[in-house]
Amino acid sequence: MKKILFLALTANFLACGTQPKNVENANPMEYANTITAEELKEHLYTFASDDFEGRETGEPGQKKAAEYLKNEYQKLNIPAPMGDDDYYQEVPSSVFRGDIKDSENVVAYFKGSEKSDELLVISSHYDHVGMDAEGNVFNGADDDGSGTVGILEIAEAFAKAKEDGYTPKRSILFLNVTGEEKGLVGSKFYTDNPIYPLENTVANLNIDMIGRIDPEHKGNDNYVYLIGSDKLSTDLHELSEEVNENYMNVDLDYTYNDENDPNRFYYRSDHYNFAKNNIPIIFYFNGVHEDYHKITDTPDKIEYDALAKRAKLVFLTAWEIANRDERLVVDKATAASE
Template sequence: MKALLVASILSLVGSCATSKYSTKIETLNNNVKISDSTTVVTYANTITSEELSNHLFKYASKEFNGRKTGELGQKKAAEFLKNYYISQEIISPIKDSVYYQTIPKSYFYDETINASENVLAYIKGNEKPEEVVIISAHYDHLGVKDSLIYYGADDDGSGTVALMEIAQAFKLAKDKGYGPKRSVLFLHLTAEEIGLEGSRFYTENPIFPLQETMANLNIDMIGRIDKIHEEKNQEKYIYLIGADRLSKELHILSEKTNKAFINLELDYKYNDLNDKNHYYSRSDHYNFAQYNIPVIFYFNGEHEDYHEPTDTPDKINYKVLELRARLVFATAWQLANRKNRLILNESL
């Protein structure tokens, strides 16, 4: 009888705890509001498949020779990005005009890798400029092997040009009086392909203090359709990884933003803690997550041209790339303009 009584008490305590947690999640859900709908649509629509295509056919071309970290092609790609931000009058957070965060040769585990650069530009927040939302994409790739150029149009040319267009959309909005409350950092990362070393360097040498970094939205391969969705004849999807791991509020905001503006299928297949592919730890967002910064990894899944010289810009689905880039923009907008910082799961 005593054992039965103890078991009953423990069951009751567990039930109460579950009930309280469910109530907290429901409160979170009710408190997440989508704002600025007309403005978001206006500037999201400036992200177009035509501009994405124009950028990517230039970016994933012979000129940049596969963009291998530390090599001439990567240096040319960095210069291309810097000149783009100058042309758009989007400044750098490093003394306004220094767009490169230099990573010395000595930093890399591989002693054959030369010094490299992260490329940074930003929009300064109007109300809370010290707080920042980071949108990232790596711009390096695999270079040349056996005389074959690895163009990396999807990996991660697609994320790179999406980030360029997202930055332009924020700048157009700011120029019309709709600047974000928080700062937004557009972070082009080098050395992802050799072990996430560009993002590791940034998090160890942050331009904005990590404690003031609200979230990281990381874009790595968003221009193609994987076999799973090809077989379902479904193009309008995106895999999201990590959104609920540190902040369920970020997950809720992400879903509500998508429903309000884009309505892609949000596929969480690879967000499973037991995912055998381990995608959560395989792109640059992971280094931010290591510092308890909420993250979302946007990903289209692998395809037959992944890490092959056949990953070329003619194979990109630009209309789908447009939708996915608009989703990231809309999500970043909500984060940058919401009243409060995200609630972390550890605080629930």
């Protein structure tokens, strides 16, 4: 009799929805659609404003930018990986060149529901090049304000899914690195001093400049350059293609993925420090434009609909990586040195 009563109560609890939701029943596009041009624009007009003084590594504007990111993660109830309010991974000047001041990576973390020891890292750099001698601000709206606010919206999409009971199977680290413009120093510090073991890091999705249209795609906002997706993992490349085909149908341009490309972008952003450690990566990029590293890289020049499309694609790719049954297989040679 007691056994029958227990089974009846268990069935009742299940019927009432008290069991945690199966993430495989979620519609990821529902959460991707929470990434909007309007919210991206609101973030970027603040983040790439003159108040942040060009976000040069170690300078007051960069510190203000770090505080902005920390506050946004707190608003989303996404915890710090080190506990309490410790969203900063300190990057001391002593480990790099003498002209680089103390700085910090900003990190936030979702613990996975089933495979929490496996980690996906989604990264951008939030620093830029500061001001010139006359006090003109290099706002860095595209480089890499666009990727940084994209990560905030991606984080919000995951947070909303979690609120609805859909926690990703694998853990996710949102990593906003400092010092990219100083030679990828923030990402190198992270991979040299990882918060979570690199051997447990299944992939890195890196976003650096996704808010503009380059001259080669004039009049077409439905594209993004992908770099590195096939360098280390066939699984990752095929997953990326499938996600895009199923949800977004963005034109994936692999021009800069060519080993013989003279720009060598594969070696020039923060994903490379992960690739050097045999971690599969994708680098999302809109290409260079006339305002690259100029004071004219301002938020009014951003194509916000294009930025939203690209951020959605990154979110959906991250969703699939975080929730697939098997870990991505590394089946190709370690990334070649620069």
